[in-house]
Amino acid sequence: MATLRHSYIAGVGHYVPSRVVKNAELETMMNTSDAWIQERTGIQERRWFEEGTDTTANMGANAARKALEMAGVDANDVQMIVFATLSPDYFFPGSGVLLQRELGITNNCPALDVRNQCSGFVYALSVADQFVRTGMYDTVLVVGSEIHSSGLDKSPEGRGVSVIFGDGAGAVVVRPSTTEGQGILSTHLHSQGEFAEELIVKEPGSNRDNRVQYILDNQADLYPYMNGQNVFKHAVVRFPQVIKEALDQNGYQPQDVNMLIPHQANLRITQYVQQKMGLTDDKVFSNIQRYGNTTAASVPIALSEAVQEGKIKRGDLVCLAAFGSGFTWASALIKW
Numbered sequence: 001m002a003t004l005r006h007s008y009i010a011g012v013g014h015y016v017p018s019r020v021v022k023n024a025e026l027e028t029m030m031n032t033s034d035a036w037i038q039e040r041t042g043i044q045e046r047r048w049f050e051e052g053t054d055t056t057a058n059m060g061a062n063a064a065r066k067a068l069e070m071a072g073v074d075a076n077d078v079q080m081i082v083f084a085t086l087s088p089d090y091f092f093p094g095s096g097v098l099l100q101r102e103l104g105i106t107n108n109c110p111a112l113d114v115r116n117q118c119s120g121f122v123y124a125l126s127v128a129d130q131f132v133r134t135g136m137y138d139t140v141l142v143v144g145s146e147i148h149s150s151g152l153d154k155s156p157e158g159r160g161v162s163v164i165f166g167d168g169a170g171a172v173v174v175r176p177s178t179t180e181g182q183g184i185l186s187t188h189l190h191s192q193g194e195f196a197e198e199l200i201v202k203e204p205g206s207n208r209d210n211r212v213q214y215i216l217d218n219q220a221d222l223y224p225y226m227n228g229q230n231v232f233k234h235a236v237v238r239f240p241q242v243i244k245e246a247l248d249q250n251g252y253q254p255q256d257v258n259m260l261i262p263h264q265a266n267l268r269i270t271q272y273v274q275q276k277m278g279l280t281d282d283k284v285f286s287n288i289q290r291y292g293n294t295t296a297a298s299v300p301i302a303l304s305e306a307v308q309e310g311k312i313k314r315g316d317l318v319c320l321a322a323f324g325s326g327f328t329w330a331s332a333l334i335k336w
Contacts, residue, residue, distance in 0.1 A: 007132035007140075008183030009334065010175040011073065013066025014304035016047040016168040016291060017054050021149075026163055031156040037163045042267020046166030046292030048149035056089045057098035059169035060145035063300070064103060067141070071173035075103040078173075079137040081111040082127050084120030084144040084296035086325075087151065088113070091204070099143060117199075118263050118324020119189075120144055120296030121170070122332055125320070126187035128174040129332075138176055144296035145169035151201070153223040161224045164266075166292030170300025182335050185250045188242055191328045195234065198227040199325040231327075232269060238329040239273045243321050246333040252317065254278055258336075259312050263322035264288035264298040273321075285311065295324070312336055 022045045023034035037043055049059070060083065068075060083096035090098075096111030116123040121144035128140035148165035152158060177183045203221040208214040215222065239262060247253065254277040262270050267288050274284045285306045294301060299320050306312045316336040323329040 004178070004180075005133055005135060006177045006179070006183040007129045007174050008177045009172045011067040011069065011071030011173040012171070012300065012304040012307050013063045013068075013070065014168065014170040014301040015059050015062035015066070016301070017049045017059070019048045019050055021046050021048050023163070029154045030159040030162065032159045032163055040268070041164055042286075042288055043164065043292045044289045047168055049147045049167045054147065054167070056085055056087055056145045056147050057095045058102050059147070059167070060095065060099050060143040060171060061102035063145070063169040063171035063304070064099065064141055064143055066304075067171040067173045071175065073139055073173055073175075075105050076107050077139050078103075078105055078107075078141045079109050080128070080131060080140045081109060082114060082124040082140060082142045083111065084114040084116065084124040084142070085146055086115060086117045086120065086295055087147045095145065116296075116328050117326060118265060118293070118295050118298065119322040119326070119328040119330045121299045122187065122320055122322045122330035123189055123328070124296075125172070125174070125184070125332055126189055126330065129184045129187055132174055132176050140174045141171065142174060142300075143169065143171040144298070144300045146295045146297045148295065151222065151224070153220075158223055160228060161226050164293045166294050168291055168294040168297045168301050170297050170304050172300060172303070185333045185335055186246055187330065187332045188245045188249075189328075189330045190238070190242065191326050193326065195230070195327045198230050198327070200225050232266070234327055235265065235269050235323045236272045238323045238327070239269065239321055240276045242329050242331040243273070243277065243319055246319060246331045250333055252333070256317055257283060257319050258316035259306060259318045260284045261299060261302045261306060261318065261320050263324065264291065264302060265293050265323065298322070
């Protein structure tokens with residue numbers, strides 16, 4: 001009988017730009033305040049990229065190097081790249097091939113780009129998990145990297161969205177394990193497209209006879225739009241659902257979770273989910289206070305920090321969960 005393969009996370013890493021933007025700095029740009037931002041989101045500061053220093057691909061590469069080092073894997077041993085981002089370096093090609101170049105990978109491995117916004121990293125991790133489980137690849141590099149700050153409306157009109165987002169990158173190396181009950185136990189992916197326009201950047205879209213002229217005439221559509229109330233309403237339902245789905249499939253209860261790492265969308269959402277699940281503070285990791293919402297980079301940055309700080313140890317039951325634009329939502333249950 002063939003030994004069943006599982007995948008596990010062999011290495012983690014993250015990178016954030018050096019520029020720290022505190023709420024007080026945003027007060028000089030738009031009609032907002034530190035108290036208003038913290039009350040609604042929990043965010044105190046975020047990182048913004050530096051032009052000429054940071055790119056979506058090279059931030060991902062910086063995170064990836066740390067993950068590869070932890071895993072003890074050379075860059076040219078990577079057999080597949082899965083790159084999650086909503087802010088690619090170019091309209092095309094995707095950032096996966098640029099990451100490949102940044103890392104000096106010369107083995108012609110495939111590079112796949114994933115566009116699932118805030119759920120992007122968990123979706124990308126699920127893709128890597130399937131490729132490793134089937135035996136097609138033994139070493140898959142999964143990266144989430146975002147530069148939001150260059151595409152935000154920093155005027156008073158944009159304050160509701162622009163105070164939320166930050167820049168950064170996180171990465172993991174996924175490898176095979178034959179140890180029963182170790183590694184990625186299951187992943188769960190969902191979407192509900194009827195709410196696509198509730199959290200959206202409409203342009204540059206392709207459905208125009210002259211899309212360049214349309215953008216010139218409708219520049220406001222280049223900025224993110226969010227129906228915050230509706231996003232919140234759905235997030236607080238979908239987060240607990242998708243976490244419960246993962247726990248139920250693997251025969252666990254909420255109290256069995258050692259560490260929940262939710263997408264860092266809003267501290268109020270995280271606190272609601274924590275209360276709903278009955279988890280103590282030491283079982284939920286939050287870093288939105290320092291980084292804001294970094295979309296596809298959010299979960300891997302938090303995972304990397306939790307590992308780095310010794311808050312996740314071997315044998316722990318770790319749950320990753322995300323919800324965002326699409327609407328999409330996802331979870332992954334991991335025996336570390």
